Amino acid sequence: MKILVTAATTFEIQPFMDHLAGKNYRNCQVTTLIGGIGMMHTAYQLGRQFASSRPDFAIQAGIAGCFDHSWDMGKVVIIDKEQLGDLGVEDDQAYKDLFDIQLWQPDQAPFTNRQLINPLQNVPHLPELPTASGVTINTVSGSERTRQLLLDKYKPEVESMEGAAFHYACLLEKIPFMQLRSISNYVEVRDKSKWKIQLAIKELNDTLIKYFERWN
């Protein structure tokens, strides 16, 4: 089975890549792809990769922010649905997305009721991890106003900059997929000193390695 593991940056999956270097899995051939930060880079790199070497299964792994302050830093979740958080128009004080202004239809493929849903049905050896809903944005949210706007409109649990692009590409290409996110920070007024990036990367990579080791 051909498996693609993609991340926005090298540092997010470096421990996993180091682990892979010493392995020869019998049941799967793993390729890694560093897609770049944000939806545009991710979509381009995934499209190119899928066209040149279509995987049987794709994993996106990355760090992310979460909205709920009761969550522990380093918590790892599987994102089961994604929404686009900042593709639309400003109408004075209001933000309207492409569905609100009828430029997209709520059930226009690959959307279901405005969401990019992963049915998680064809995921091999689905890990026993909590699932969470994601919102994807181009600018990391760092104000109370944006946090509240996203919460009111999309009710997300996790925020990233690439998730929706990954869901979109995999759904359209009918490639089974799994988005793994490890929490590095709360979505709040920006204070980089509170971010736990190293912890999030450790937990993310431990989860990835455990997943492949269990399987092979």
Ligand SMILES: O=C(O)c1cccc(C(=O)CC[C@H]2O[C@@H](n3cnc4c(=O)[nH]cnc43)[C@H](O)[C@@H]2O)c1
């Ligand atoms: O400002 C900095 O110095 C800085 C240094 C390292 C990383 C960053 C990021 O903003 C990381 C963006 C990257 O990580 C994901 N991520 C992590 N937390 C969040 C979040 O709260 N909201 C959205 N994305 C987040 C994201 O998917 C990017 O790939 C800044």
